[in-house]
Every structure is written in structure tokens, then in C-alpha cells.
Amino acid sequence: MERRTFMEIIGAGSLILPPLACGLRRPVAAGPTFLDGIATTCELCPNKCSVLAVVKDGHITKLNPNPDNPKSRGMLCARGNAAVQQVYDPDRLKQPLIRVGARGEGKWRPASWDEAFDYTAKKLSDIKAKHGPEGTLWSSTEGFQEIFFKNLGQAFGSPNVMRHPSLCLASVNLAYSMTYGTVPSFDLLNADYVIMAGANRFESIITPDTMDLIGGTMERKAKLIYLDPRFTVTASKADEWYPIKPGTDMAFILAMMNVIIAENRYDKAFLESETVGFEQLVEHVKPYTPEWAEGETEIPAQDIARIARAFADAAPRAVFYAGRRSSWYQNDFQMRRAQALLNAIVGNWDRQGGMVPNQKIAKGEFLVLPWDDPKAARVDEVEKAFPLASAKDGVYLPLRENLLKGQPYPVKGWMIYKQDPLHALPDQGKTMKMLDQMEFVGVIDIAMSDTAWYADVVFPESHYLERTDPIEVMPGIWPAAVYRQQVVKPIHDTKPCLEIAQGLAKRLGLSDYFDYTIEQWVEAEAKELPIQNGLEHMKQRGVVAVSQPKYGTTRNPVHRFLTKSGKIELFSDRLKEAGHDPLPVYTPPVQPSGGRFRLVLGRKATITHATLTNLPWLHEHNPENDLWIHPEPAAKLNIQSGDLLEVSSSVGQVRIKARVTQEIRPDCVFMLHGFGKKSPWLKRVHNVGAADSVLLETAWDKVSGNAAMHETFVKVVKA
Ligand SMILES: Nc1nc2c(c(=O)[nH]1)N[C@H]1C(S)=C(S)[C@@H](COP(=O)(O)OP(=O)(O)OC[C@H]3O[C@@H](n4cnc5c(=O)[nH]c(N)nc54)[C@H](O)[C@@H]3O)O[C@H]1N2
Ligand SMILES: Nc1nc2c(c(=O)[nH]1)N[C@H]1C(S)=C(S)[C@@H](COP(=O)(O)OP(=O)(O)OC[C@H]3O[C@@H](n4cnc5c(=O)[nH]c(N)nc54)[C@H](O)[C@@H]3O)O[C@H]1N2
Ligand code: SF4
Ligand SMILES: [Mo]
Numbered sequence: 001m002e003r004r005t006f007m008e009i010i011g012a013g014s015l016i017l018p019p020l021a022c023g024l025r026r027p028v029a030a031g032p033t034f035l036d037g038i039a040t041t042c043e044l045c046p047n048k049c050s051v052l053a054v055v056k057d058g059h060i061t062k063l064n065p066n067p068d069n070p071k072s073r074g075m076l077c078a079r080g081n082a083a084v085q086q087v088y089d090p091d092r093l094k095q096p097l098i099r100v101g102a103r104g105e106g107k108w109r110p111a112s113w114d115e116a117f118d119y120t121a122k123k124l125s126d127i128k129a130k131h132g133p134e135g136t137l138w139s140s141t142e143g144f145q146e147i148f149f150k151n152l153g154q155a156f157g158s159p160n161v162m163r164h165p166s167l168c169l170a171s172v173n174l175a176y177s178m179t180y181g182t183v184p185s186f187d188l189l190n191a192d193y194v195i196m197a198g199a200n201r202f203e204s205i206i207t208p209d210t211m212d213l214i215g216g217t218m219e220r221k222a223k224l225i226y227l228d229p230r231f232t233v234t235a236s237k238a239d240e241w242y243p244i245k246p247g248t249d250m251a252f253i254l255a256m257m258n259v260i261i262a263e264n265r266y267d268k269a270f271l272e273s274e275t276v277g278f279e280q281l282v283e284h285v286k287p288y289t290p291e292w293a294e295g296e297t298e299i300p301a302q303d304i305a306r307i308a309r310a311f312a313d314a315a316p317r318a319v320f321y322a323g324r325r326s327s328w329y330q331n332d333f334q335m336r337r338a339q340a341l342l343n344a345i346v347g348n349w350d351r352q353g354g355m356v357p358n359q360k361i362a363k364g365e366f367l368v369l370p371w372d373d374p375k376a377a378r379v380d381e382v383e384k385a386f387p388l389a390s391a392k393d394g395v396y397l398p399l400r401e402n403l404l405k406g407q408p409y410p411v412k413g414w415m416i417y418k419q420d421p422l423h424a425l426p427d428q429g430k431t432m433k434m435l436d437q438m439e440f441v442g443v444i445d446i447a448m449s450d451t452a453w454y455a456d457v458v459f460p461e462s463h464y465l466e467r468t469d470p471i472e473v474m475p476g477i478w479p480a481a482v483y484r485q486q487v488v489k490p491i492h493d494t495k496p497c498l499e500i501a502q503g504l505a506k507r508l509g510l511s512d513y514f515d516y517t518i519e520q521w522v523e524a525e526a527k528e529l530p531i532q533n534g535l536e537h538m539k540q541r542g543v544v545a546v547s548q549p550k551y552g553t554t555r556n557p558v559h560r561f562l563t564k565s566g567k568i569e570l571f572s573d574r575l576k577e578a579g580h581d582p583l584p585v586y587t588p589p590v591q592p593s594g595g596r597f598r599l600v601l602g603r604k605a606t607i608t609h610a611t612l613t614n615l616p617w618l619h620e621h622n623p624e625n626d627l628w629i630h631p632e633p634a635a636k637l638n639i640q641s642g643d644l645l646e647v648s649s650s651v652g653q654v655r656i657k658a659r660v661t662q663e664i665r666p667d668c669v670f671m672l673h674g675f676g677k678k679s680p681w682l683k684r685v686h687n688v689g690a691a692d693s694v695l696l697e698t699a700w701d702k703v704s705g706n707a708a709m710h711e712t713f714v715k716v717v718k719a
Pocket of ligand 4 (some may be wrong): 643
């Protein structure tokens with residue numbers, strides 16, 4: 001694609017959506033597709049939008065959005081478009097590599113796949129002989145081939161299969177599960193009143209919420225109230241923006257409940273029939289008045305009271321939106337529980353424009369030979385320390401603490417799939433120590449990430465446009481099953497994760513667990529799709545979806561919520577039994593002292609986490625990160641935009657340029673993720689800007705074990 005065309009598509013600085021999406025206001029029912037291309041599914045972030053890839057003479061020339069998918073609403077964002085460039089990126093991994101110099105020295109020798117498999121299998125077998133299979137850690141982030149990597153770790157016998165949620169959304173998921181027995185979606189397409197607290201939907205894209213919010217606020221005029229210490233793009237599109245004092249959202253929510261209950265604006269019939277613990281909640285929120293909350297949040301009491309009334313009046317078409325990345329504070333679970341309770345008392349559950357339990361699309365499953373359960377307990381001791389958390393996903397930061405102490409047993413091998421722990425975990429120095437104490441580190445990636453740079457063997461996975469992956473069901477109000485099929489043959493010596501797992505399995509004596517092809521796997525899944533000739537349909541269209549959402553499926557007298565009481569639990573006995581507050585109790589956050597600032601994090605529409613900053617089309621939009629600082633403290637510190645700063649926390653120090661802006665509160669600073677790379681192969685961002693993970697301190701939420709990434713205070717001086 002011509003560069004100019006691409007720039008036209010992504011626009012300049014606006015919300016980054018191609019023209020088709022802007023013209024598309026409603027979910028598209030399955031119908032004829034007027035766009036050409038091979039149907040597949042984007043892998044550049046967790047949304048998995050549907051794509052039609054245009055191929056000319058064996059070369060991908062363009063990616064179009066596929067309007068069949070009601071979840072992606074005919075949208076393909078700037079990152080999704082830039083995937084073309086990723087395939088042909090000269091900086092991508094092109095063949096297996098084995099380290100020859102010291103770790104991090106950057107001396108590699110290209111290896112054949114046989115060599116890379118033999119070498120890795122020998123190392124893993126040696127560790128198993130010495131420490132047992134539990135002496136290995138298998139960590140990964142979501143992706144359609146992640147299942148094969150997890151299966152290999154489990155078949156190997158390790159209990160230490162560690163997924164990403166405890167860096168991302170574990171606390172919000174647990175809060176809604178403990179309350180409703182499930183994690184719902186929010187019907188932004190039909191809501192009349194939306195409150196978002198630090199859910200930066202116009203930059204942190206979640207489908208279909210981002211597109212529905214555009215429809216909602218710009219076309220349908222639904223009210224959007226937005227709380228964020230920063231003036232984000234979402235703030236700029238909101239009806240009201242409040243630069244809330246960080247860490248005080250729970251005070252705002254409790255005060256809203258105080259008003260709604262005191263003024264009898266709650267849904268009495270719903271509370272009586274569907275919930276337990278309302279009497280306790282009534283007593284609990286009495287002290288939390290708007291006047292009290294004003295002192296905590298710095299949001300005027302009259303605004304809190306007015307918003308509470310308007311929210312209750314608009315219900316059930318009113319939502320306090322849950323947010324996605326809930327790795328904020330040490331009381332994150334309880335803050336999200338407070339949101340869940342606020343939604344419950346206005347009765348927006350399972351109603352159009354409210355909070356709706358997710359629907360799914362049926363699909364088949366390929367049955368693999370079962371392996372034995374691991375003999376050892378997990379090294380993160382999740383069952384003991386966080387009995388309510390998801391034991392199968394684990395808790396990453398407590399795991400790192402234990403691992404560094406060698407407790408309860410040593411872990412000496414680390415296999416990593418589609419994850420960059422040096423950037424994804426707070427305190428990069430500590431993660432580096434964790435890498436250092438490993439006898440073996442193997443990374444499966446598409447790029448030479450920083451973690452790959454410190455590995456012993458790097459396995460290049462084929463790009464998503466070069467692979468066929470399992471069919472995945474994306475649950476939601478408009479659920480979809482999506483398919484990723486190979487668009488072009490791998491252009492370098494790369495393999496999909498399944499074949500990497502099979503290569504290792506063969507040498508580890510585990511081949512029986514991987515005795516199938518991706519085609520057989522997909523065929524088994526497609527057989528039970530609710531459509532005729534499922535596989536053929538998927539190859540042609542890439543999507544099976546519902547044309548209309550279902551509301552109210554759980555609003556009937558026989559429905560039981562998947563909680564202990566079978567009802568929505570406002571007061572939670574299970575929390576009490578586990579030693580936690582059964583109703584959310586507010587504790588004021590510790591404030592930065594001694595001229596320090598709270599470091600807050602967030603995203604931009606053209607970056608995914610710590611990646612894509614090296615890709616030319618996107619790099620142009622994000623050449624370097626900088627530190628947002630308010631003009632008042634900047635003046636005191638004699639800092640001007642562009643000045644080089646030294647920013648330090650108790651665990652690290654970075655140099656980064658200043659951006660003096662009123663778009664942030666005076667007590668916070670902010671920087672984007674994805675810069676200050678150690679890997680010289682990411683040449684545009686190698687030593688450019690700074691990595692937030694260097695500064696972030698280790699802290700986690702007490703109930704879920706989710707990382708708490710807004711608890712770090714930093715000192716800022718001119719360099
Ligand atoms: N400091 C800080 N830490 C954070 C966050 C933050 O905002 N700031 N956000 C948190 C959140 S919400 C999340 S979800 C996590 C995400 O944490 P990570 O999953 O580590 O996120 P990414 O930076 O996207 O890194 C993914 C890696 O996968 C590689 N990759 C991409 N596509 C493929 C593929 O198809 N196959 C393979 N094998 N590899 C691929 C990329 O090159 C990259 O090295 O980070 C968490 N940690
Ligand atoms: N473009 C893009 N889109 C993405 C992703 C991506 O990497 N890039 N990643 C996807 C993933 S995995 C996730 S988890 C989601 C994350 O999406 P979100 O859940 O929206 O999270 P963040 O973008 O990290 O935004 C957090 C916001 O909270 C604000 N904030 C900080 N402290 C407080 C506070 O105390 N109170 C309030 N009210 N606000 C606060 C920050 O300033 C920031 O703007 O985005 C998804 N979508
Ligand atoms: S939001 Fe963008 S990057 Fe994420 S899946 Fe969709 S098109 Fe791809
Ligand atoms: Mo995330």
C-alpha cells in the first residue's frame with residue numbers, strides 16, 4: 001500500500017478509524033460482502049477484528065475490515081492496517097536463533113529447527129531430571145495458538161503455567177464474578193447514560209464498545225461522564241470530565257450509592273427478588289455522603305449527587321462501565337466490586353442499554369489425549385494466598401517473589417510465548433534477576449523483544465497472516481466465532497506455535513499429546529458451529545455471528561446466579577469467610593510526599609502494550625514517549641517541554657523528555673508504554689524514550705493478586 005493511502009486511512013491525530021467504520025453506526029447482519037479478500041482475523045491486540053486480506057501476485061497489498069463481524073462492526077484500526085507492514089518488516093525474526101555470547105550480549109547463531117528443538121529439549125530434560133517438571137515455568141499472553149503452548153507445559157508436567165490476566169483484568173473479572181457469578185458486557189450501543197472511570201475507550205480500543213460509544217455520544221447523544229486524572233481523547237469526547245484524584249474512585253461510587261439509596265431511587269422489586277445483602281448495604285453506605293466524597297475525590301459534592309440522580313433516573317439504560325485493565329491499586333478488587341454493586345441497585349442487569357451477560361456461539365472441540373495432573377503445587381502458591389483467584393491463570397508478581405527466593409522450590413527453566421515480561425511486569429530490574437537465575441530461557445515471538453534479547457533460544461513464530469489458527473469464540477452481547485486462515489505462505493523460516501510445540505514434544509517424549517494437524521483441529525471445531533458447512537463458511541466469510549442480541553435471558557424466576565446464594569451478592573459471605581471485606585470499605589490512598597508524583601499509565605490508539613512502536617507506519621505517530629507533567633509543578637522545577645528529565649522511583653531511574661501540559665493533574669505524571677527498548681533489533685525505539693516498567697514498584701491487589709501499577713511515586717528532576 002502507498003504510504004499516503006495509509007495515512008489517509010488512519011487520519012491525523014483523530015480517533016483512528018478507517019472511513020468505513022465511521023459510516024457504520026449499527027451492527028451489520030451477515031449479508032453479501034462487497035469487499036474482496038481472504039477472510040481472516042487480526043492478532044495485533046486482544047479484540048480479534050475480522051479482516052479481508054487482499055493478495056496480489058502472492059503479496060499482501062491491503063487489509064480491509066470484514067463487516068460480517070458484529071463485534072468488530074466493520075472496523076479495522078490503524079494497528080490492524082499496519083499488520084501488512086509487520087509481515088514484510090526487515091526487523092522481524094526470520095529463523096531460529098541460539099545464543100552464543102553472554103546473555104544480553106546479542107551474539108546469536110542462526111540455527112536449523114532441528115538444532116533449536118534438540119538444544120531446548122535437552123535443557124528442559126536436564127532441568128526436569130534435577131528439579132522435576134515443576135522446575136519449569138511456562139508463561140504466555142492470550143492468542144489463538146496459546147492453547148498449544150499451554151498444553152505443552154501441562155503435558156510436560158509443570159503446574160507452573162502462567163497466563164497474563166494477573167497483569168491485566170483479573171481484579172475486575174473476579175469482582176463481577178463474586179457479585180454476579182459471571183463477567184457481563186455493557187450495552188453501550190443502547191445506553192442513555194454512561195459513566196467511565198479511567199476506561200479510555202477512544203484510545204484503548206475494545207470492540208464493539210469503542211465504536212458503540214462513538215455512535216452513542218456523537219449520534220445518539222447518550223450522556224458520557226468520564227473520570228480520569230488525565231485529559232484523554234475519551235475525556236475530550238465526554239459531556240463531563242472530572243480529573244479525579246487518583247485512587248479515590250471507590251469514594252465516588254460509594255457516594256453515588258449513598259444518594260441513590262437515601263433518595264429511594266433504587267430498583268426495589270429487582271433488589272428484593274434477585275439480590276442478597278441490601279439491608280447491610282444500606283447501613284454500609286450511610287457515612288459515605290457526597291460531601292465526604294468531595295474531600296477524597298476533589299469532585300464537587302453537588303456534581304456527585306447530580307450524577308447519581310441522573311444515573312438512577314436513566315436506569316436501566318445506564319451503566320457504570322467496568323473498565324478493562326484493572327491493574328491499578330492494591331484495593332482494585334474492592335473498587336470494582338463497588339461498581340458492580342452500584343450497577344445492581346439501579347437494576348440495569350440483563351436489560352437493553354444496561355449490563356448484559358455474555359452470549360456465546362457453540363463450536364466443537366478437538367479432544368486431545370489427557371495428561372496426568374501435575375504432582376507439585378504451583379510455585380506462586382495461588383490456592384493458599386489468593387483462594388478466590390483463578391488458579392489456572394496464576395498470580396504473576398507473587399510468583400516472581402517466590403521464584404527469586406527459590407520458594408517453595410527452585411524454578412530454573414522458563415518458556416515464554418507471545419509475552420514480553422521485561423516490559424509487562426513492573427520492576428524490570430527484578431524481572432532481569434528472574435531471567436538471570438534461570439538455567440534456560442526459550443522465547444517464541446515474532447520480533448526480537450527485550451525478553452527475547454535475553455533468552456537462550458529464540459523461536460520465530462510465523463506471522464498471523466501466514467498461519468491457520470484454531471477457531472475462537474468471542475463472547476459478548478453480539479458473540480462471534482472467528483477464524484484465522486493462512487493468507488500467504490511464511491516468507492521466512494518460521495513456524496506456527498503448534499508446529500513448535502510438536503517439534504519439542506517429539507524430543508520430550510510427548511508426541512502422543514500432539515498427534516494432529518491444525519486442519520484436523522479446526523475441522524472438529526467447525527463441525528459444531530451453528531451453521532451448515534461450517535468449515536467452508538469460515539473459509540469464505542471468516543465469521544459466524546448472531547444478527548440480534550438477546551436481552552433478559554436471566555430475568556426469570558427460575559434463573560440462579562452462579563454465586564453461593566444463587567442471587568446477586570451485594571453482601572458476600574464468601575469474601576467474609578476468606579478474610580476480606582464483605583462490602584467495599586474505603587481507605588484513602590497514600591499520597592506522594594516530598595515533591596514526588598504518582599506515576600499513572602495508559603494507552604494510545606496506535607500502540608499495543610509495549611509493541612508496534614518499531615513499525616514505521618506507527619512509529620511515525622509515536623516516535624518517542626515523554627513525561628506528561630502539569631505546568632504548576634513544572635514551573636517550580638524549572639522544567640519546560642523538551643527538557644531532558646531524570647525520573648526515579650525506589651527501584652529504578654530513567655531519562656525521558658518533558659511534555660508540560662494541562663492535560664494531567666499536578667500530583668501525577670504519565671508516560672506511554674513501549675519505549676526505552678534494550679533490544680537493538682527494535683532499532684527505532686532502542687534506547688529511545690524510557691520504559692515505564694523500569695520505574696514501577698511491585699504491588700498487588702489483596703484479593704485477586706492482580707498487579708497494582710499505579711502505586712509508584714517518582715521524583716522528577718532536570719537531567
Ligand atoms: N508497565 C506496564 N505494564 C503493563 C501494562 C502497561 O500498560 N504498562 N499493561 C498490562 C496489560 S493490560 C497487559 S494485557 C499486558 C500485556 O503484556 P504482553 O503480552 O507482554 O504485551 P505485549 O507488549 O503486547 O507483548 C507481546 C509480545 O508478543 C509478541 N507477539 C505479537 N504477536 C505475536 C504472535 O503472533 N506470535 C508470537 N509468538 N508473538 C507475538 C510481541 O512481539 C511481543 O514481544 O501488560 C501488562 N503490563
Ligand atoms: N490501542 C490500544 N488499545 C488497547 C490496548 C492497547 O495496548 N492499545 N490494549 C487492550 C488491553 S489488553 C487492555 S487491558 C485495555 C486497557 O484499556 P483501559 O482499561 O481503558 O486502560 P488504560 O488504557 O490502561 O487506561 C487507564 C486510564 O486510567 C487513568 N487512571 C489512572 N489512575 C486512575 C484513577 O485512579 N482513577 C481513574 N478514574 N482513572 C485513572 C489513566 O490516566 C488512563 O487514562 O485496552 C485494550 N485496547
Ligand atoms: S482493535 Fe485494531 S489491533 Fe485490535 S484486533 Fe482490531 S484491528 Fe486488530
Ligand atoms: Mo490487558
